[in-house]
Amino acid sequence: MTIDTAFIFEAFKEISKVLPLTLFMTVTPVLLGIIIGVIVAFVRIQQTKFFAPLLNFYVSFFRGTPIIMHIMLVYFGVPIIVDVLAKAFELNIQSSSIPILFFVLLALTLSAGAYASEIIRSGILSVPKGQLEAAYAVGLTFSQAMRRYILPQAFSKSIPNFTNVFIGFLHATSLAFFLSVKELTGVANIVASINLKFLEAFIAVGLIYWGVSAMVEWLAHRLEKRVTAYNKGGI
Amino acid sequence: MANDFDFVLIAKVLPILLQYLPVTLEILVFSILFGMLLGIGIAIPKLLHINILRQIITIYISFIRGTPILVQLFLVFYGIPILLKIVHIDVTRMDAMYFVIITYTLSNAAAFAEIFRASILTVDRGQIEAAYSVGLNGTQAFVRIIFPQALRVAFPNIANTMISSLKDTSLAFSIGVMDMVGRGETLIASTTRALEIYLALSIVYYVIVMLLEKVLKSNERYLNRYMPKEAVSS
Numbered sequence: 001m002t003i004d005t006a007f008i009f010e011a012f013k014e015i016s017k018v019l020p021l022t023l024f025m026t027v028t029p030v031l032l033g034i035i036i037g038v039i040v041a042f043v044r045i046q047q048t049k050f051f052a053p054l055l056n057f058y059v060s061f062f063r064g065t066p067i068i069m070h071i072m073l074v075y076f077g078v079p080i081i082v083d084v085l086a087k088a089f090e091l092n093i094q095s096s097s098i099p100i101l102f103f104v105l106l107a108l109t110l111s112a113g114a115y116a117s118e119i120i121r122s123g124i125l126s127v128p129k130g131q132l133e134a135a136y137a138v139g140l141t142f143s144q145a146m147r148r149y150i151l152p153q154a155f156s157k158s159i160p161n162f163t164n165v166f167i168g169f170l171h172a173t174s175l176a177f178f179l180s181v182k183e184l185t186g187v188a189n190i191v192a193s194i195n196l197k198f199l200e201a202f203i204a205v206g207l208i209y210w211g212v213s214a215m216v217e218w219l220a221h222r223l224e225k226r227v228t229a230y231n232k233g234g235i
Numbered sequence: 236m237a238n239d240f241d242f243v244l245i246a247k248v249l250p251i252l253l254q255y256l257p258v259t260l261e262i263l264v265f266s267i268l269f270g271m272l273l274g275i276g277i278a279i280p281k282l283l284h285i286n287i288l289r290q291i292i293t294i295y296i297s298f299i300r301g302t303p304i305l306v307q308l309f310l311v312f313y314g315i316p317i318l319l320k321i322v323h324i325d326v327t328r329m330d331a332m333y334f335v336i337i338t339y340t341l342s343n344a345a346a347f348a349e350i351f352r353a354s355i356l357t358v359d360r361g362q363i364e365a366a367y368s369v370g371l372n373g374t375q376a377f378v379r380i381i382f383p384q385a386l387r388v389a390f391p392n393i394a395n396t397m398i399s400s401l402k403d404t405s406l407a408f409s410i411g412v413m414d415m416v417g418r419g420e421t422l423i424a425s426t427t428r429a430l431e432i433y434l435a436l437s438i439v440y441y442v443i444v445m446l447l448e449k450v451l452k453s454n455e456r457y458l459n460r461y462m463p464k465e466a467v468s469s
Contacts, residue, residue, distance in 0.1 A: 064444040066405035069437045076430040171303035199313040206302045213301035
């Protein structure tokens, strides 16, 4: 038994057809996660009563458990909540009609929110306090100072971390395979099972993930260069 | 289904799942240990700028960082038997556990190699010159002066790798290892209560991750004990 290189190509073509779905499954949770992350980070920095401890638990729970658990908990837990709510409010929603993809997106979004919030929090805290004071001194309000001074600096410092999160969640989409979602890994497994060529199919899918990851890293590197251009000549 | 969410079942399955915690920890300990050794091994050619070897290792690290651990797991699981068959070794009956440890070792090695390389480069060059000037040789200077300082810098990253590796062990069941998650799957089959079992599993992971984090934090403080206080406030 040897490796069938021709089949790697064939599998590559077949599997790469679902690349858009995988990218959608990555981009959506990361973008929504950033929105959640900004809110969570602000509540935690301001140490709002009741909400801050709650969100502390949210962040530590999602960072402290494997992502496969988030997917499974959402997949098995959310339908129960939906059914209870539907019964209580006599709504015409059935949990069984919700597509599996929705559960995966929800789980990944919650997960991404927890990771993003830590990045944003450390990004905001990394901007020297003097910057905020300087903004106040020239008469800006808190939200103006945040939007014009603190957040842009925080984001430019967070780009490498966000790249890692993005690639991490690109890889996490492979876990949807366990719920038989036809993303890259799921299709690789189907292609492999039909032709009984498992190694070849997984080499092909590995190459696809690798290529996309490398591209994301390259783009992030260029973006980082651009947004930190103001730093040229400094330290 | 909604009204009979079974809290008691969670309490009932926790002790059963915990019996399989040693399997999870075994995967973790071996893959971290071998991963560190291999990681240091492959960091050296990069640090010493050995040309071809350095390029091969760069590709290796990039591949590991660029692919999901699940795909790596399948690649090792299906690939190693085929590779070994070429040299006429039959491993089709090998315990899936070995494949898991090999995969996580390869994965951790890539992470550790980058961490070690970066942390050694953060140590000031003057340190090694100072070590030479008091008569130490290269090995002594590295072991006594450079490595302890690099370790201090590297430790938070090492801790992160350990934690994420612990969470990654949750995928070992996918190639048939009977760890906590694997046992959980059989419990789901026999009780048909998936949510409760996954909650129990999440609780176990959460608690051991928190414990490991605590241990690693106190280690970090120990490594930083010589540093001025304001530099390590956290």
